[in-house]
Amino acid sequence: xxxxxxxxxxxxxxxxxxxxxxxxxxxxxxxxxxxxxxxxxxxxxxxxxxxxxxxxxxxxxxxxxxxxxxxxxxxxxxxxxxxxxxxxxxxxxxxxxxxxxxxxxxxxxxxxxxxxxxxxxxxxxxxxxxxxxxxxxxxxxxxxxxxxxxxxxxxxxxxxxxxxxxxxxxxxxxxxxxxxxxxxxxxxxxxxxxxxxxxxxxxxxxxxxxxxxxxxxxxxxxxxxxxxxxxxxxxxxxxxxxxxxxxxxxxxxxxxx
Ligand SMILES: C[S@@+](CC[C@H](N)C(=O)[O-])C[C@H]1O[C@@H](n2cnc3c(N)ncnc32)[C@H](O)[C@@H]1O
Numbered sequence: 001x002x003x004x005x006x007x008x009x010x011x012x013x014x015x016x017x018x019x020x021x022x023x024x025x026x027x028x029x030x031x032x033x034x035x036x037x038x039x040x041x042x043x044x045x046x047x048x049x050x051x052x053x054x055x056x057x058x059x060x061x062x063x064x065x066x067x068x069x070x071x072x073x074x075x076x077x078x079x080x081x082x083x084x085x086x087x088x089x090x091x092x093x094x095x096x097x098x099x100x101x102x103x104x105x106x107x108x109x110x111x112x113x114x115x116x117x118x119x120x121x122x123x124x125x126x127x128x129x130x131x132x133x134x135x136x137x138x139x140x141x142x143x144x145x146x147x148x149x150x151x152x153x154x155x156x157x158x159x160x161x162x163x164x165x166x167x168x169x170x171x172x173x174x175x176x177x178x179x180x181x182x183x184x185x186x187x188x189x190x191x192x193x194x195x196x197x198x199x200x201x202x203x204x205x206x207x208x209x210x211x212x213x214x215x216x217x218x219x220x221x222x223x224x225x226x227x228x229x230x231x232x233x234x235x236x237x238x239x240x241x242x243x244x245x246x247x248x249x250x251x252x253x254x255x256x257x
Contacts, residue, residue: 012080054117058085
């Protein structure tokens with residue numbers, strides 16, 4: 001299944017807010033964890049052609065361009081996000097496109113970058129093959145995605161607290177147990193972010209993810225489980241505390257052989 005229609009609509013409707021939140025640094029997960037880790041892994045982009053997959057409102061494309069990339073193409077399935085991206089960064093090429101079926105010419109790019117997008121589709125092998133096709137031989141794909149340990153937890157949201165649990169309780173006096181979360185089984189998860197943003201994504205255990213990557217033809221050249229950066233300790237201490245111990249996202253660096 002490709003990206004859920006409700007999820008695409010949420011991104012379409014939320015486009016302006018998404019950009020504002022990101023640009024004002026209110027998106028803690030991006031500011032204090034994901035972007036620093038992704039940007040620390042960028043290769044030398046001078047003179048290179050780059051595709052940014054799930055580019056959202058274009059901020060990352062702009063960053064990649066300022067690092068010297070010759071050509072940056074941003075693709076995203078959400079029309080609303082691409083409209084904001086085009087208005088914000090008119091010097092960059094943006095296209096509405098599904099990453100499962102990238103229609104750009106084969107062997108076009110030296111580097112593919114994708115931040116927090118893969119988990120919206122079920123078939124990662126198909127998607128990774130679609131990216132593989134447009135890379136030149138030796139080309140690199142750097143992508144971040146949900147860390148399955150965190151995102152397989154049971155979620156209970158409430159007015160006073162949100163609780164995320166992955167584990168179990170074994171009762172000593174009776175032959176019983178309670179299990180919280182489900183790491184081992186691939187499934188679609190329906191969630192609500194920011195109070196009203198309806199979203200669906202796929203959870204997969206690491207064994208499936210590694211299999212999907214290897215089946216796509218890519219070679220794995222690095223794997224990261226980033227912690228929150230030190231800056232968060234003074235500015236958002238609870239975010240820092242949680243993400244010194246609990247992973248949020250993970251990053252793969254892959255190479256086209
Ligand atoms: C969490 S946002 C990340 C956006 C941007 N990379 C950033 O970090 O700000 C996920 C993005 O993936 C896009 N997306 C979801 N499914 C997609 C698909 N099948 N093809 C292309 N883009 C997709 C969404 O529209 C959204 O822009």
